[in-house]
Amino acid sequence: MELARFLHGSSDARTGGQTLTHGRAYEAFGTVFFGGRRGPVFRRLAALSGARPGDRALDVGCGTGYLTRCVAHAVGPTGTVLGVDPSPDVLAHARRRAARHPHCTFTDGIAEELPGPDDAYDVVVSSLMVHHLPEGVRARAAAEMFRVLRPGGRLLLADFRPPAGPLARHLVGAVAGPVMQHNPVHQLHPLVREAGFTSLTSGDLHPWIHYVHATKPE
Ligand SMILES: C[S@@+](CC[C@H](N)C(=O)[O-])C[C@H]1O[C@@H](n2cnc3c(N)ncnc32)[C@H](O)[C@@H]1O
Structure with a gap:
């Protein structure tokens, strides 16, 4: 359970x-957990987001900024990407790792109350x-992600997909805790649809990721 505590950190009062x-x-955990596939999986997520050169992008719950940096690559120096997370520790790490990307910045914040005005981003x-x-x-x-995207803007939401087999699932529970063992990833689709997004598509990326892509109607 120590690893579960480490993975899910401390409670945030906000x-x-x-x-x-x-x-x-x-x-280090991410590298091991993805069995060497973290780079390809996250680059694929950045590509699936539809981020293009010049876009303004937002990464919600950016952690150490791995996906943020992949998206920074996609939007290029004429675009911007802002990573938001409530943890000062991971933000400090993210800033150090992104030092070579001046168009990639990070700020304290929470998903339920995103920084920035309405319609501010092309991609979340x-x-x-x-x-x-x-x-x-x-x-x-989800409503906040909808609010900050411009009409026609694109959302890419990805989360941990527990293994299908009961034994592997049990192992995930023993190692990473019940939150990941029972993660109801199938609920991402209705969550996104009920926030008002349209043109939903979804899929899985080996080994652990389920994603939903959607658009804010024009
Ligand atoms: C498992 S990490 C994922 C980090 C990164 N997105 C990645 O894929 O490696 C989950 C992140 O969500 C952040 N988080 C927790 N509660 C949050 C909230 N209410 N709003 C935004 N981020 C939150 C945590 O601090 C943590 O950095």
Whole structure:
């Protein structure tokens, strides 16, 4: 259960959700957990988001900024990407790792109350964040993603997909805790649809990711 505590960090008073600490250790864990496929999976998520050169992008629950940096690459130096997370530890790590990308910045914030005005972004991405939120605030977070996207803007929401087999699932529970063992990833689709998004598509990326892509109607 120590690993579960490490993965889901400490409680944040603003959200009741679990924030991450220990950015460097999380990075090492991510490399092992994805069995060397973290780079291809996250680059694929950035591509699936539809981020293009010049876009303004937002990464919600950015953690150490791995996906943020992939999206920074996609939007290029004429675009911007802002990573938002409530954990000072991971934000410090994210800033250090993105030092070579001046158009990639980070700020303190929570998914349920995103920084920035309405219609401010072309693309919103979020990976492995929703399962950190208490169920009661997930709809609020999706509504915020909808609010900050411009009409026609694109959302890519990805989260941990527990293994199908009972034994492997049990193992995930023993190692990473019940939150990940039972993560109701099938609820991402209705969460996004009920926030007002349209043109939903979804899929899985080996080994652990389920994603939903959607558009804010014009
Ligand atoms: C498992 S990490 C994923 C980090 C990163 N997106 C990735 O894919 O590696 C989940 C992140 O969500 C953040 N988080 C927790 N509660 C949050 C909230 N209410 N709003 C935004 N982020 C939150 C945690 O601090 C943590 O950095």
